Amino acid sequence: MAKILVTGGLGFIGSHTVVELINAGHEAVIVDDLSNSSAVVLDGIESITGTRPKFYRVDLKNKAEVHQFFNNHNDLDGIIHFAAFKAVGESVAKPLEYYENNIGSLVYILQEIRDLSLNNFIFSSSCTVYGQADELPITEHSPVKPAMSPYGNTKQIGEEVIKDAINAHGFNAISLRYFNPVGAHPSAEIGESPLGVPLNLVPFVTQTAAGIRQQLSVFGNDYETRDGTNERDYIHVVDVAKAHVIAVERLLGSKNLSNYEVFNLGTGTGSTVLEVIQSFERVSGESLNYKIVDRRPGDVTAAYADTTKANAELGWKTEKTLDDAMTDAWRWEKKIRNI
Ligand code: WQD
Numbered sequence: 001m002a003k004i005l006v007t008g009g010l011g012f013i014g015s016h017t018v019v020e021l022i023n024a025g026h027e028a029v030i031v032d033d034l035s036n037s038s039a040v041v042l043d044g045i046e047s048i049t050g051t052r053p054k055f056y057r058v059d060l061k062n063k064a065e066v067h068q069f070f071n072n073h074n075d076l077d078g079i080i081h082f083a084a085f086k087a088v089g090e091s092v093a094k095p096l097e098y099y100e101n102n103i104g105s106l107v108y109i110l111q112e113i114r115d116l117s118l119n120n121f122i123f124s125s126s127c128t129v130y131g132q133a134d135e136l137p138i139t140e141h142s143p144v145k146p147a148m149s150p151y152g153n154t155k156q157i158g159e160e161v162i163k164d165a166i167n168a169h170g171f172n173a174i175s176l177r178y179f180n181p182v183g184a185h186p187s188a189e190i191g192e193s194p195l196g197v198p199l200n201l202v203p204f205v206t207q208t209a210a211g212i213r214q215q216l217s218v219f220g221n222d223y224e225t226r227d228g229t230n231e232r233d234y235i236h237v238v239d240v241a242k243a244h245v246i247a248v249e250r251l252l253g254s255k256n257l258s259n260y261e262v263f264n265l266g267t268g269t270g271s272t273v274l275e276v277i278q279s280f281e282r283v284s285g286e287s288l289n290y291k292i293v294d295r296r297p298g299d300v301t302a303a304y305a306d307t308t309k310a311n312a313e314l315g316w317k318t319e320k321t322l323d324d325a326m327t328d329a330w331r332w333e334k335k336i337r338n339i
Contacts, residue, residue: 002252003027003075007060007109008082009053010037012192013124013181015045016241017080019190022049024245029076031058031069032083036195044189060105070112078120078248081109084154087199088128088298091151102154106161114169120251121173122244123162127233127264127303128152129177136270137306140177140262148298163260172259174247179233179266179305181240183325184332191332192237201276202234202325206333209286216288218273220295225302229273233266233304236320236328240265246314257313266305267318280326 004021008014009030015037021028022045030042030053039055046052058069060083070076084102085091091098106123113121129152130138131145147153162173182202184191197213198204207213221228243265250256271279277288311317333339 001025001027002077002248003029004248005029005031005073005076005079006082007031007079007105008037008084010034010039010041010055011082013178013237013240014082015041015190016185016237017082017244018045018053019048019185020238020241020245022051022053024249026245028053029073030055031060033057033059036085038193041190047189048185048187060108061101063108066105066108066112070116074116076118078122078252079109079113079118080122080124080244080248081106082124084124086151088149088151089199089296091149091154092298095150098150098154103157103161106158110161110165113171114165119171120248121162121171122247123158123173123175125159125175125177125262126152126155127177127179127266127305129156129159130303132300133303136302137268137304138264139306140264140309148300159262166260170259172251172256174251174256175262176243176247177262177264178240179235179264179303181237182234183236183238183320183328185238186328186331188328188331188335191329191336193336201273202329205277205280205288206329208290209280209284209288209330210333210337210339212337214289216277216290217293218290219293219299221292222295223301225272227272227274230299231270231272231302231304233269234271234276234322234325235265235267235318236325239318239320243310243314243316246316250314263310263314264305264307265310266307268305268307270302270304271322276322276326279322280330283323283327284330
């Protein structure tokens with residue numbers, strides 16, 4: 001049993017990771033600023049696990065607040081850091097807020113890890129660090145290319161900050177580079193609940209089917225893919241969450257091969273936008289209203305993971321399929337809309 005801090009623990013991936021930490025017998029402590037989440041998520045976590053984790057509302061951009069929290073919790077066995085802004089398009093419009101939040105909060109947390117000699121840090125990174133990879137599938141050795149957005153740049157910079165801090169102060173860390181997390185917990189007690197108009201594909205699909213949105217716009221069908229629409233690696237959020245538990249336990253058990261490791265988290269299979277729509281229609285029985293529109297600036301044509309390293313080193317691989325993710329996402333959408 002370990003005491004693990006989960007920043008952004010009321011968010012989409014964070015809340016699912018808290019559930020899996022509790023399921024694995026650990027104590028999860030959540031900090032979240034509620035800028036893109038709600039405290040009602042605690043009810044969902046409790047109904048799934050029977051445990052209501054401690055939650056502290058902390059503005060991680062506020063150094064004094066971060067310092068106070070860590071001084072009251074200087075016995076943490078590990079830290080999983082999700083808290084960040086994550087909308088690619090929004091980051092282009094608001095780069096300074098993204099750097100302030102995503103980099104500032106990371107630096108403040110790493111300073112506390114240094115000062116309190118804490119250890120076992122898991123960083124929420126992203127496949128966006130690869131940009132449009134020259135070769136597919138994408139391995140951890142694929143070159144990190146110039147970021148396509150300030151969001152992606154905050155993840156690239158974040159990894160560099162962590163490496164420099166490790167070299168200077170000697171703690172252990174793992175960066176997990178997610179591909180496209182989708183779906184919801186099968187219980188429909190927690191899921192993805194973006195505030196406002198969804199920027200990501202799957203919540204827009206389920207909200208269109210629920211009648212919240214009029215029509216899904218498919219951003220381009222003239223890409224060099226099998227059906228002309230973008231290809232991504234859609235990974236079920238529960239599989240992503242389980243990988244975090246394995247990663248923090250790897251560090252807790254000193255199984256890491258170096259003091260900084262990187263793993264891709266994906267299924268290893270690409271799906272196009274039209275294939276995602278077909279999957280949703282197949283599992284839901286709904287006919288989705290969509291139209292093809294112009295490309296979205298910043299989109300890469302295709303990205304999917306080579307999962308060899310995570311499979312071999314973490315002993316982890318995805319258990320859920322795209323259909324599972326669409327099924328769970330739709331069940332969640334119907335639950336929160338009382339359909
Ligand atoms: C997926 C595909 C769009 C919306 C995400 C996260 C990012 C990072 C990587 C974690 C693209 C198309 C979308 C719509 C569409 N994850 N699309 N109509 O851009 O791959 O990035 O994964 O760090 O944080 O945002 O995901 O869901 O926005 O787009 O046609 O209304 O769906 O063009 O091909 P993306 P997305």
